[in-house]
Amino acid sequence: MRLEGVSVTYEGAAGERNRALDDVTLSLEVGVTGLMGQTGSGKSTLLDVLAGVLPPDSGQLLVDGADALRGPGARALAASVGLVFQIPERQFFEATVEREVSFGLLARGMGAAKARERAGSALALMGLSLDELGHRSPFALSGGQQRRVAIASVLALRPALLLLDEPTAGLDPRARSACLAAVRAAAEDGATVVVASHDANALAAVADRVVALEAGRVTLDGPMRALLGDAGLMRAHGLEGACAARAASALRRAGIDVPGAPLTAEELASAIARGRAS
Numbered sequence: 001m002r003l004e005g006v007s008v009t010y011e012g013a014a015g016e017r018n019r020a021l022d023d024v025t026l027s028l029e030v031g032v033t034g035l036m037g038q039t040g041s042g043k044s045t046l047l048d049v050l051a052g053v054l055p056p057d058s059g060q061l062l063v064d065g066a067d068a069l070r071g072p073g074a075r076a077l078a079a080s081v082g083l084v085f086q087i088p089e090r091q092f093f094e095a096t097v098e099r100e101v102s103f104g105l106l107a108r109g110m111g112a113a114k115a116r117e118r119a120g121s122a123l124a125l126m127g128l129s130l131d132e133l134g135h136r137s138p139f140a141l142s143g144g145q146q147r148r149v150a151i152a153s154v155l156a157l158r159p160a161l162l163l164l165d166e167p168t169a170g171l172d173p174r175a176r177s178a179c180l181a182a183v184r185a186a187a188e189d190g191a192t193v194v195v196a197s198h199d200a201n202a203l204a205a206v207a208d209r210v211v212a213l214e215a216g217r218v219t220l221d222g223p224m225r226a227l228l229g230d231a232g233l234m235r236a237h238g239l240e241g242a243c244a245a246r247a248a249s250a251l252r253r254a255g256i257d258v259p260g261a262p263l264t265a266e267e268l269a270s271a272i273a274r275g276r277a278s
């Protein structure tokens with residue numbers, strides 16, 4: 001899918017105009033694209049445009065070369081997109097977890113037995129049990145459980161275009177790992193995935209590519225490792241690199257040889273060991 005010259009301007013309460021996306025051109029492919037940028041840089045706006053829920057003021061949204069902003073292209077996009085909002089648990093409206101997670105499946109005409117099975121496997125991906133939680137009210141769960149149910153309800157649809165807005169914010173380590181594994185699995189199954197996140201360590205675990213926004217413009221776009229492994233580049237763009245990359249540059253400044261561009265604790269440890277051996 002492709003955005004061409006997309007701009008979005010919001011009008012503020014006092015009538016002032018705020019350009020949230022400024023002439024964004026971007027192609028998205030199968031795999032995971034990590035979308036970074038400071039608060040207010042336009043990440044959520046970009047996801048809304050990609051999801052087809054916010055028509056841009058100008059520019060095009062193309063899927064397989066066809067207009068996805070109106071007509072049959074827009075209907076095809078709506079059928080293939082899954083968006084996990086920034087605070088997805090705010091969107092709950094069903095009385096039970098099972099109904100919440102199977103809602104979209106039933107709305108698309110899936111039979112009840114198949115929908116239940118799909119809901120169960122989506123919950124299991126997020127480390128939750130349909131048998132344990134299925135009959136409970138989603139509103140009565142813990143915050144972390146709610147977030148996982150909300151993500152599961154989108155994963156259950158197995159969307160070809162999966163968009164997640166800060167999905168790991170506020171999750172405990174186990175739920176965060178489950179979420180990242182599910183994101184990676186969707187990409188391995190052939191989905192085009194975009195994850196907006198401030199969490200460079202999370203993106204280091206799942207992303208193939210990183211795109212950074214600054215004031216509504218794309219300022220970085222490249223392979224994940226080249227970007228997140230370069231702590232200086234990230235800092236120059238007001239972003240935080242992966243923890244291991246920052247540790248590597250601090251160690252180098254302290255005179256310790258750290259070869260390569262480690263992104264995880266394990267990679268950092270083996271880089272230090274290689275540096276000492278050479």
Ligand SMILES: Nc1ncnc2c1ncn2[C@@H]1O[C@H](COP(=O)(O)OP(=O)(O)O)[C@@H](O)[C@H]1O
Nearest residue numbers: 010011012020038039040041042043044045046
């Ligand atoms: N509904 C809205 N009305 C007015 N301004 C908005 C609205 N949503 C976002 N904005 C503004 O648009 C800019 C981009 O916001 P957003 O896309 O939410 O960025 P991010 O997700 O990166 O924090 C910000 O300046 C924000 O204040």
Ligand SMILES: [Mg+2]
Nearest residue numbers: 043044086165
């Ligand atoms: Mg946002």
